[in-house]
Amino acid sequence: MSLFLSSCTAEFGTQPKGEYLKKIEQSPNYRDGEFRNLEETAVMTREQSKIAAWWNFLFAKYPNLEPPKPLPAVKTDLKELNKNEDLLVWLGHSSTLLQINGKRILIDPVIENYASPVSFINKAFSGTTLYTVDDLPNIDYLVISHDHWDHLEYSTVGFLKDKVKAVICPLGIRSHLEYWGFSPEKILEGDWNDHIKVDDILEITVLPARHFSGRFLSANKTLWSGFMFTTKTYRIFYSGDSGFGKHFKKIAKDFSDKKIDLALIENGQYNENWKDIHMFPEEVAEVGTILKAKKLMPLHSGRFALSTHSWNEPFIRLDKASLNKDYQLITPLIGQIVYLDKDNQTFSKWWESSSINGQKQ
Template sequence: MRGLTRFLLRGVVALAGIAALSVMGVLIYLQHPLFGALPNGARQARIENSPNYADGTFRNQIDTPMKTTDQPEWSMWAETILGKKGQPRPVAAVPAVKTDLKALDPAQDLVVWLGHSSYFVQLGGRRILIDPVFSTNASPVPMTNRAFDGSSRYQAEDMPDIDVLLISHDHYDHLDYPSIRALQPKVKQVITGLGVGGHFERWGYDIALVHEADWYDTLHLAPLTVHVVPARHFSGRTFKRDQSLWVGFALVSPKRRLFFSGDSGYAPHFAEVGRRLGPFDWVSLDMGQYDPRWANVHMNPEQAAQAAEDLKAEALTPGHAGRFSLSPHDWDDPFKRITTASKGRRYALWTPEIGRPIHLDGRKQDFSAWWESR
């Protein structure tokens, strides 16, 4: 009996040791620079003066519970990771075009979708890069969020010099540490939400070039005006959420108006932005990572169709889709559903392959259903 007791005690001690080492390993890993830095000092003082910050966190404009079912959060994520799924990844490589971005005439207004929520934009003679993720894994845990085959056609070295880098929020599939570091010599200015500058400062950027903005702040890069607008989402790169602000962008030149939602659930801010800044020539809207369990923080395609109407959009392109799978629905479901939801709408649905330019000069453009048979 004593032998059994000693054996069990040793087992408990061994398990405790393993647990302690695991915790220590996690704590050490959390010191890696990819996790960025939380706001402090003058940055935190500015945050605390924001009307969108209260009781230690940023808040959405309307009540936004993270979970929209009674399922416990641990169960929700276990089911998402381990549960039965349809086809979250294409069976074949997604089609993509490798456009020489450096050779494009900067005087041409155009947009090039780089997959997921990443865009290269030329507007009013300015070159703009939005939420660039060139990594093939959009997660701090290796091999947990792999890009679709064929979708990683672009790297930082393919980018020309960038007049302004726009970052909607600090989640890993929008703010990618290796990409941001690699882009540093090319980037002239950064515009992002309040608090996100802490990450850039830790990663070696000249903080004088990083403009942290609140909702409805305006920055002028003549002849371009960048309006930082609300989104309905959340933020955080570690266990502490909502310490930095999540935003969308309206880009206005003397000739055109573009809108990028960032990650956002459906909410009245789309109609408000449409009233203040619309109509828009072209919009990109989050519609690719929806689930009834987190229905407040991402739109489904039908909601995105309504948001495009709220924004008074002339053309819509699906965003937050086509490169990573963060939700258990079929990878091509967003494209199928937005095609159906867009029938009879006032806007045109434009669905380019990754890397194919969208021209904004009024020329005729035809876009195929490239996601079929993948």
């Protein structure tokens, strides 16, 4: 066990310490030694121990957790993308490459084939691993929402360390990044509702989410967040990992001066056992309505099985919940280009494909 831990020390990162910790302790969202949500939030919402819950999750058998055949995907040459085109490319789970107004933003990139400290846990679905770090283009801004393994991946961010202009993250993530060799001047961090004017074109607002953090035994020593990306042309929201909560109405009110062009919202890895910290698809649809978003695109599904629902259930339920809503539901393949200025672009219900399931659902 000690050999395993010593070999993984770097990947676990490190918690805030010293003067940096004293700065974090001044946050109104930090109390009694940890960050807190805006409303009471239980990581486990049913009466069972965390050990029992993890045991069941790791070793119990659940049907259809993974697709029976490789998922369809597109290998877009990311390095050849015209940087002056406003677009995004979903790389699976929450990893997204976003281009707006000449700025290239990479959100929560996990390019490795697993979302855990070891390669045999939380392995990626077949067909979803067509990209490697060598496929990534030059990035202006790397955005990290929180420090869980499926959002902050050591080898991916290590590769990007000297290839990005800056990293935007919530409080505390700096401790991991500096431990991994990032230059302090590259790290732009914020508390909830802080506005980070990264340049003359782009402003990124760090926003509340309802979740938790931690990479090993200690939880909530670093903050978790969503983001709003604002330019003169676009306003794009990313929820990060979040349960449903009152913060979405506050975000809608605070940003009511201008329409949200696209909402990237987590939709997957939900469970009644942890319903406070992840949303069910019907709640995702409600958030899209609350935000009055023009378009909604689901994330946090389609690459890893981190809960007990079937791999395609998040798409099926959100598609149904989005009927007659005012927003357009966007469901691209991994690697497919989504053009932000094209309202007539259509997307298939690829999760229903007979090539994956053997028959129509």
